[in-house]
Amino acid sequence: MKITDIKTFFVDPGVTVDLGDTKNWLFIRIETDEGIYGWGECYTLLDREKSIAAYVNHIGHYLIGRNPLNIKHFTTVMYEDYADKQGAMDYFCAISGIEQALWDIVGKWLNTPVYNLLGGPCRDKIKVYANGWWEGARTPEEFARKATQVVESGFKALKFYPFDGLKQTYISKQKEQFAIEKVRAVREAIGPDIDLMIDVYRILSPLYAIKAARMLEEFKPFWYEEPIAPDSIDDLAEVRRNINIPIVTGEALYTKSDYRQVFEKRAADIINPDVCSCGGILEMKEIAAMAEPYQVIVSPHNYNSNTIGLAASLHVSACIPNFLILEYFVNFKVRSDEISVGPLNVEDGYISIPKGPGLGVEINEKALARYPYRDFVNPAVRSRCDESS
Numbered sequence: 001m002k003i004t005d006i007k008t009f010f011v012d013p014g015v016t017v018d019l020g021d022t023k024n025w026l027f028i029r030i031e032t033d034e035g036i037y038g039w040g041e042c043y044t045l046l047d048r049e050k051s052i053a054a055y056v057n058h059i060g061h062y063l064i065g066r067n068p069l070n071i072k073h074f075t076t077v078m079y080e081d082y083a084d085k086q087g088a089m090d091y092f093c094a095i096s097g098i099e100q101a102l103w104d105i106v107g108k109w110l111n112t113p114v115y116n117l118l119g120g121p122c123r124d125k126i127k128v129y130a131n132g133w134w135e136g137a138r139t140p141e142e143f144a145r146k147a148t149q150v151v152e153s154g155f156k157a158l159k160f161y162p163f164d165g166l167k168q169t170y171i172s173k174q175k176e177q178f179a180i181e182k183v184r185a186v187r188e189a190i191g192p193d194i195d196l197m198i199d200v201y202r203i204l205s206p207l208y209a210i211k212a213a214r215m216l217e218e219f220k221p222f223w224y225e226e227p228i229a230p231d232s233i234d235d236l237a238e239v240r241r242n243i244n245i246p247i248v249t250g251e252a253l254y255t256k257s258d259y260r261q262v263f264e265k266r267a268a269d270i271i272n273p274d275v276c277s278c279g280g281i282l283e284m285k286e287i288a289a290m291a292e293p294y295q296v297i298v299s300p301h302n303y304n305s306n307t308i309g310l311a312a313s314l315h316v317s318a319c320i321p322n323f324l325i326l327e328y329f330v331n332f333k334v335r336s337d338e339i340s341v342g343p344l345n346v347e348d349g350y351i352s353i354p355k356g357p358g359l360g361v362e363i364n365e366k367a368l369a370r371y372p373y374r375d376f377v378n379p380a381v382r383s384r385c386d387e388s389s
């Protein structure tokens with residue numbers, strides 16, 4: 001079997017720009033001379049999608065004519081020979097989507113789900129937490145109302161960004177208090193039994209991250225995600241030693257190399273690699289295996305569509321012994337269902353692993369054409385007058 005073609009598809013997710021919380025999805029379809037094809041999805045960031053597609057097209061030159069079964073060899077030589085061991089976010093997103101499409105092909109060729117090729121499933125359904133549920137909310141009361149609705153829809157866990165809108169390491173007392181009030185309102189609305197994840201989104205300095213965490217402890221957060229810049233592993237370990245909430249990091253780290261210091265320096269309790277950016281399905285499985293002897297657990301990041309990216313996350317999550325919970329964006333559900341055949345549904349806070357060959361999810365190419373690339377301008381980018389607010 002030989003690879004004959006690779007195509008990219010952008011899809012507008014139909015979500016309004018709310019503090020920069022949208023982007024175009026990027027899908028990949030790889031064709032073979034045996035008529036078997038595979039789908040993959042690349043993680044994207046708002047207004048950075050086209051650079052990732054450019055990487056896919058360049059890497060595609062080296063894919064044509066190769067056997068799709070040689071997944072590990074291909075990802076290794078692309079990093080060592082093509083990337084010259086100089087990775088980048090865009091590169092790793094591209095290779096992750098390609099890698100998933102190769103697994104989809106191999107599973108279809110062997111007529112078995114991808115999870116059977118990764119050691120077999122450790123569980124049959126995957127617990128998910130809700131993200132993207134607050135659209136339009138600004139005040140603590142509005143966040144509380146939206147949180148109540150998502151819990152009533154069946155979710156047992158939810159995450160949000162109380163510090164959203166801030167991209168400075170320093171925060172004023174007023175903004176800090178506003179963030180605390182949002183968490184208080186949400187916790188009071190959902191009660192003590194629902195897991196509440198706080199994502200700081202790489203905003204704060206260690207000083208403010210520790211101070212804010214101590215103020216948030218009374219609301220019993222399930223975790224405290226990316227409190228500081230992702231490349232400051234020593235500083236993250238310092239934050240972890242000084243607070244009483246589990247630390248999560250990993251969505252902005254790529255491949256096993258980036259995780260090495262996280263484990264060695266005991267900087268996190270939980271890691272959240274994204275299967276669409278960390279290097280792909282096998283890379284995430286290997287990162288999770290590295291975490292096992294350090295007693296670190298894995299809760300995959302998944303800011304991707306609820307089609308291919310979600311299916312890839314479900315397969316690898318099923319095969320990770322130290323798996324905890326998977327991210328799920330509720331606001332991506334409508335468009336995801338419009339473009340896929342046999343949507344993946346959340347039932348009582350869980351999603352069943354797709355049982356079909358490969359990733360077990362098919363994309364309707366005609367539907368993709370209805371929602372082409374949409375130009376967004378990132379509204380989070382500050383002007384000089386914002387600096388004094």
Ligand SMILES: [Mg+2]
Nearest residue numbers: 199225226251
């Ligand atoms: Mg995050």
